[in-house]
Amino acid sequence: MSKPKVASDWMAGCAGCHMSLLDMDERIAKIVELVDLRSTPITDLKHPDESGVDVGILEGGINNTSNEEVAKMMRKRCKILVALGDCAVFGGVPAMRNFFTIEETLRRAYVETESTDAEGKIPDDPELARPTRVRAVHEVVPVDIFVPGCPPDADTIFYVLSELAQGRKPVLKDDKLHWH
Amino acid sequence: MITLTIDDQKVEVPEGTTVLNAARKAGIHIPTLCDHPHLKPYGGCRLCMVEIEGFRTLQASCTIPATNNMVVRTTSDQIRKARKFVLTLIFSERNHFCPYCQVSGSDCELQNAAYGEGMTHWPLQPNWQPYPVDASHPYFILEHNRCILCRRCIRACSELVGANTLGVEERGAKTFVIADLNVPLGESSCVSCGMCVQVCPTGALIDRRSAYRGQNTTVDHLQTICAGCSVGCGLDILTRDQQLIRIDGNWDAPVNQGVTCKVGRFYPAFDDRERLKTPLVRKNGALQPVSWEEALMTAAQKIKAASGHGLAALASTRLPVESLHLFRQLFLDDLHSEMVTSTEEGSRTAILSRWAEKLGKPFEGKVERMHEAGAFLVMGADLVNEHEVLGFFIRRRFPEPIKLIVVDENENGLGDLAHCALTPQKKTQATLLRGLIAAVAKLGQNQVAFNGQPDEEVLKASSACGVASDLILEAAYQLTNSESPLIVYDPATIDDEIMQLLLDLSQTTGSALLSVKGGANALAAAQLGLDKPFKLNGSQVAYVAIGDEEPKEKFIQQLEKCSSLIVQASYHSRLTAMADVVLPVVNWLEQDGHYINLEGRMQTATQVLKPADSIWTNEAVLTALAEKLDVNLANDWESTLSKRPSPVSIAA
Numbered sequence: 001m002s003k004p005k006v007a008s009d010w011m012a013g014c015a016g017c018h019m020s021l022l023d024m025d026e027r028i029a030k031i032v033e034l035v036d037l038r039s040t041p042i043t044d045l046k047h048p049d050e051s052g053v054d055v056g057i058l059e060g061g062i063n064n065t066s067n068e069e070v071a072k073m074m075r076k077r078c079k080i081l082v083a084l085g086d087c088a089v090f091g092g093v094p095a096m097r098n099f100f101t102i103e104e105t106l107r108r109a110y111v112e113t114e115s116t117d118a119e120g121k122i123p124d125d126p127e128l129a130r131p132t133r134v135r136a137v138h139e140v141v142p143v144d145i146f147v148p149g150c151p152p153d154a155d156t157i158f159y160v161l162s163e164l165a166q167g168r169k170p171v172l173k174d175d176k177l178h179w180h
Numbered sequence: 181m182i183t184l185t186i187d188d189q190k191v192e193v194p195e196g197t198t199v200l201n202a203a204r205k206a207g208i209h210i211p212t213l214c215d216h217p218h219l220k221p222y223g224g225c226r227l228c229m230v231e232i233e234g235f236r237t238l239q240a241s242c243t244i245p246a247t248n249n250m251v252v253r254t255t256s257d258q259i260r261k262a263r264k265f266v267l268t269l270i271f272s273e274r275n276h277f278c279p280y281c282q283v284s285g286s287d288c289e290l291q292n293a294a295y296g297e298g299m300t301h302w303p304l305q306p307n308w309q310p311y312p313v314d315a316s317h318p319y320f321i322l323e324h325n326r327c328i329l330c331r332r333c334i335r336a337c338s339e340l341v342g343a344n345t346l347g348v349e350e351r352g353a354k355t356f357v358i359a360d361l362n363v364p365l366g367e368s369s370c371v372s373c374g375m376c377v378q379v380c381p382t383g384a385l386i387d388r389r390s391a392y393r394g395q396n397t398t399v400d401h402l403q404t405i406c407a408g409c410s411v412g413c414g415l416d417i418l419t420r421d422q423q424l425i426r427i428d429g430n431w432d433a434p435v436n437q438g439v440t441c442k443v444g445r446f447y448p449a450f451d452d453r454e455r456l457k458t459p460l461v462r463k464n465g466a467l468q469p470v471s472w473e474e475a476l477m478t479a480a481q482k483i484k485a486a487s488g489h490g491l492a493a494l495a496s497t498r499l500p501v502e503s504l505h506l507f508r509q510l511f512l513d514d515l516h517s518e519m520v521t522s523t524e525e526g527s528r529t530a531i532l533s534r535w536a537e538k539l540g541k542p543f544e545g546k547v548e549r550m551h552e553a554g555a556f557l558v559m560g561a562d563l564v565n566e567h568e569v570l571g572f573f574i575r576r577r578f579p580e581p582i583k584l585i586v587v588d589e590n591e592n593g594l595g596d597l598a599h600c601a602l603t604p605q606k607k608t609q610a611t612l613l614r615g616l617i618a619a620v621a622k623l624g625q626n627q628v629a630f631n632g633q634p635d636e637e638v639l640k641a642s643s644a645c646g647v648a649s650d651l652i653l654e655a656a657y658q659l660t661n662s663e664s665p666l667i668v669y670d671p672a673t674i675d676d677e678i679m680q681l682l683l684d685l686s687q688t689t690g691s692a693l694l695s696v697k698g699g700a701n702a703l704a705a706a707q708l709g710l711d712k713p714f715k716l717n718g719s720q721v722a723y724v725a726i727g728d729e730e731p732k733e734k735f736i737q738q739l740e741k742c743s744s745l746i747v748q749a750s751y752h753s754r755l756t757a758m759a760d761v762v763l764p765v766v767n768w769l770e771q772d773g774h775y776i777n778l779e780g781r782m783q784t785a786t787q788v789l790k791p792a793d794s795i796w797t798n799e800a801v802l803t804a805l806a807e808k809l810d811v812n813l814a815n816d817w818e819s820t821l822s823k824r825p826s827p828v829s830i831a832a
Contacts, residue, residue, distance in 0.1 A: 086279055089301045093279055098308040139305055146300035150279040173298045179278040179291060 004165055006055045007038040007048035008084075009074055011067040012094045012134060013060025017085035018042060020151035024158045031158070034165035048077040055080050055164050061087040061094050062140050066129030075141035080164065083137040084157070086150040086179060093150070095134040102131050145170060148179045184250040191246075199241040199252055200228055210254050211263060211293045213270075214330035215242040216379050218431060218438055219339055225270070225330055227293060229262045230254050238262055264297050272304035273353060274311060275325040281383040286397040289381035290328060314359075316366030319446045320377050320387050322357065327384040329355050333376035340439050342575025345370045357384075371568065372442040378428050389449040390418065390426035402788045403430050405775050407498045407728075407768040408443035410697035411435060411547070411569045412777030415444055417769065417788045424449055424769065424789060435547055435777060441568035448769065453730070453751040456764035458794050460756075467762060472796070472804070479761045480808035482721055482744040483515070490719030492519040492742070495710060496729040497699025500773020500785060503798035504701060505817035507725055508708045510802055514811045519717060523729060524702040526711025528671040532695065532827035533706050535679055542829045543683065545666065545692030546779045550574065554662030555583040557655070557691065559609070559682070560673030564593025567696045567778075570668065583658035587612060589673075600655040608645035609674070612652070613681035615641025619649075619656035620688050628688040656689075665691040672698075695827070697778040699729075704776045707821045707830070716741055724748065724755065727798060728767035731755040748801055765798050766791045773799075776821075780828030 010018060018041065022028065031037070038053055039045040048056060056078025062071055075081055086092040097105045111120040137143050147160055147170075156176045163170035183192050184202060191206040198221055203210050213225040223243035230241045233251040238259065241252070253259070270276075270290065278284040278291060286292075311324035329348070334357065337346040345368050349358050359368035377385040399418040406413040414433020418425040427448060429440035459475030460467040470478075483491060493511035495504055504522070512520040526533070536542065550556075550573040563571030571594065574584060578597070586598040589609060595601045604612040618637030621630035642649035659665050667686055674682070686693050697703045705711060714735065716722065721744040724735070728750040736754050739745055747759040750767040770791040775783050791797075796804075806813045821830060 083301070090277065091305070092277075095277065095308075096280070099275075099310040133308070136301070136305055138301065143301075148300055171298070172300050173295075177295050177298065177300065179294075180281075180284045 003036040004054035005038050006035045007053045008040045008057035009070050010041050011060035011070055012063035013087040017059040017151040020154050021157050023154035027158050031161050048074060053078050057082045057084050058088050058137050059084045061091045061134045061136060063094055063134040064129040064131045068140055071137055071141050080144045082145045083143045084147050085152055086148055088137045089146045089148040091134045091136050098133050150180050182248040184246045186252040187254055193246055197246050199244050199246050202246045208254055210241055211296050213289055213381055216332050219335045226266050227263055229259055231256055267294050268303045270328050271302045272306050275306055282386055282391045283383040285395045287395045314365050316364035319372055320385055322365055323384050323386055326382045327357055328382055332379040333385060336375040336379045340375050341373050341572045342578060343371050374445045387426055394420040394425050399425050404788050405783045405785045406444035407700040409567050410702050410778040411567050412775050412783050413440040413444050413569055419788060422790055436569055439569055439572055456749060456752055460762040462760040475761055475763055476804050476808050479746045479805060486721035491517040492716055492719040492722045493517050494714055495522050495725040496727040497522045497524040497702045497705050498729045499727045499798050501704045501817050502773050504705055504708050505820055506799055506802040506813050509813050510806050521712040521714050522705035522710035524699045524705055525713045528698045529702055529706035530711045531671050531679060536825040536827045542827055544828045545694050549666050549692050553664045553666040555659050555665040557585045557659055557667045558594055559587040559669040561668050561670035561696050583662055585655045585658060600658060602647050602651060602655060604645035604647055610677045610681055611641050612645045612647060613685055615652045616656055617685050617688055619653045620660055623656055625660035626688045627690055659689050665689055667691045668694050671695045700775050707824050707826055763801050764795045765801055766795055771797055776830055780830040782832045
């Protein structure tokens with residue numbers, strides 16, 4: 001049996017969940033033995049294989065049209081989709097902005113911040129992704145496995161990946177279940 | 181007793197027990213949110229649903245009484261589905277984002293419940309409506325975004341405290357916890373007891389000082405006794421790395437059963453006074469840090485030099501009995517100072533000690549009586565501003581058919597609540613009490629023979645004190661027509677004549693008496709004879725063991741006149757600023773010792789925080805000082821306490 005293919009990507013997050021993944025230290029070698037690690041934001045290959053992967057991992061919520069594309073592409077190309085971390089699972093810290101309108105948040109970020117001079121303006125290049133309300137991944141595409149945590153512990157990520165690599169569905173409970 | 185089966189386990193419980201409590205007795209866990217062991221069952225959150233044979237639908241186990249032969253299941257697919265659904269709806273209603281909540285980690289009962297059901301995500305996302313945050317209160321914040329409308333705060337406010345400040349407005353998802361008629365908490369009738377914060381299951385009520393500073397899994401819990409007043413509430417002190425984090429009422433404390441007031445809960449954490457860290461001696465006009473040896477030598481010299489010029493000694497009633505006893509031995513028994521007293525000055529206890537001696541036996545009852553009394557007569561006691569917990573104990577009984585009679589020459593905080601508020605003209609309290617005793621006789625309810633004409637006496641009293649005779653009769657009726665009536669009075673407001681009348685009234689109505697005593701150890705100070713009004717009387721040297729008490733202005737003014745002042749204190753104050761020797765001591769959280777509360781209950785205070793090395797206990801300072809003065813102090817405080825008759829029986 002060939003090794004299961006795994007791809008990951010990140011969206012509206014802080015990269016912390018991927019850092020936590022690396023935090024499993026030498027166990028990452030074990031994971032690489034068990035799986036065929038394909039595209040990730042921290043390796044050369046950036047997009048999951050068109051031919052598909054077995055496991056897709058998404059970090060971060062979905063806060064613009066570009067994120068939507070990333071999520072949809074991953075969903076299309078993977079068999080099992082994992083939402084990794086509080087942002088992907090709930091919306092997380094970026095979702096704090098949902099308490100304001102998008103106009104308010106853009107104005108605050110690009111015009112009103114104390115370090116912005118009089119030239120400050122909200123970027124309006126049509127090439128740019130359009131910001132949206134911050135959504136959890138499962139609000140945009142169906143998710144198979146939720147791994148909450150801000151970030152999830154390296155132990156939890158190792159458990160999830162090793163279970164998936166061995167064809168089992170990980171069940172998060174007790175020590176492995178944390179939302180923050 | 182009835183027997184029911186829960187998860188195939190037979191459980192025997194008294195009739196009236198809820199299914200939830202029966203399950204708890206059997207060691208079976210049912211998740212709950214709105215339920216609280218010290219509040220009445222409410223049935224609001226629906227998390228505790230169980231299957232009961234013969235019932236068409238799931239039932240809330242917290243409100244349904246167990247019946248004989250009932251068969252209950254607490255885990256099934258249907259139940260787990262229902263619990264998850266309940267939690268899903270709660271999470272979707274407001275903004276329960278854990279990463280930036282101060283209770284996330286171990287203190288949030290909502291989060292724990294979700295973990296318990298293995299919830300990895302929210303099936304329904306919230307609708308992102310921001311809710312207001314009420315930060316108008318000085319001690320805590322009401323964060324509506326985290327509120328799950330379990331109403332524990334509201335129930336605590338009424339059931340435990342009787343303040344009835346918190347309530348709700350609107351219905352359904354629009355329901356909102358409000359103070360009074362929807363005013364900011366800081367401007368409301370809130371008494372700042374903080375019980376709502378103590379019972380809140382989520383991060384909706386946030387203690388300003390403890391927020392983000394540690395959780396149950398990271399703090400130490402130690403129990404001690406509040407030194408705020410003579411009620412002596414048991415407190416649960418949360419500390420972390422020798423820092424005070426938060427104070428809660430101790431649910432297991434017999435006196436207060438979890439309830440406490442702002443003095444116990446918030447004042448210590450908000451105490452911004454500057455701590456004394458080293459012994460100080462005045463040199464060339466300024467206080468200089470010195471060694472303990474030098475400070476004690478200087479103090480001893482000044483005390484020795486006092487012979488002939490008079491020595492006055494004053495101790496705080498916040499000190500433990502052990503300290504007060506050493507203080508008495510040193511200054512009264514050995515140095516024979518004329519003025520050895522406490523900061524309470526016997527203002528409340530002196531009259532009580534006098535009557536205890538006269539009667540030769542205790543004549544007051546217990547705080548417990550407040551939980552069963554059918555009628556209260558509050559005379560002169562301000563239970564709204566002092567001894568607040570006693571006020572809570574009366575106010576929270578109001579849903580029951582109790583009667584409250586208030587007798588006060590001045591405006592009384594409980595007056596508005598009273599069924600009968602009697603406001604006699606100044607200096608006519610005795611006449612009014614005579615009228616009340618006569619009225620009891622007129623109603624034929626007197627348990628002691630009455631000599632005289634009750635009708636005439638009532639009318640005479642009525643016209644003399646300016647209280648309608650109907651009102652006097654009404655009060656007498658309420659007092660005599662209730663089970664276990666209780667008279668709560670403030671001895672500071674009475675004289676011997678009134679004391680005699682109070683005893684007569686209590687006898688003829690079968691009422692118990694209970695009085696407030698003032699400082700935490702005011703009664704102990706009285707038993708040790710430290711109960712004289714403080715007067716310098718020309719003494720040139722004064723020794724003040726003020727401990728962590730804030731010195732009153734009247735003492736400072738008197739003490740300004742002496743030429744040598746030695747102060748044993750925890751904090752800088754105007755008193756220490758004018759002292760010649762300052763000896764730094766522990767505060768109430770840093771000491772072991774005993775306190776005797778207003779009902780004579782001997783309670784043990786336990787050291788919660790470790791003081792700095794340069795700070796000594798009050799006992800250590802007094803012992804070391806005695807050594808310098810070649811005096812041997814004994815440790816027989818328990819026998820000394822019982823030498824003087826006491827108004828209440830003193831026991832552990």
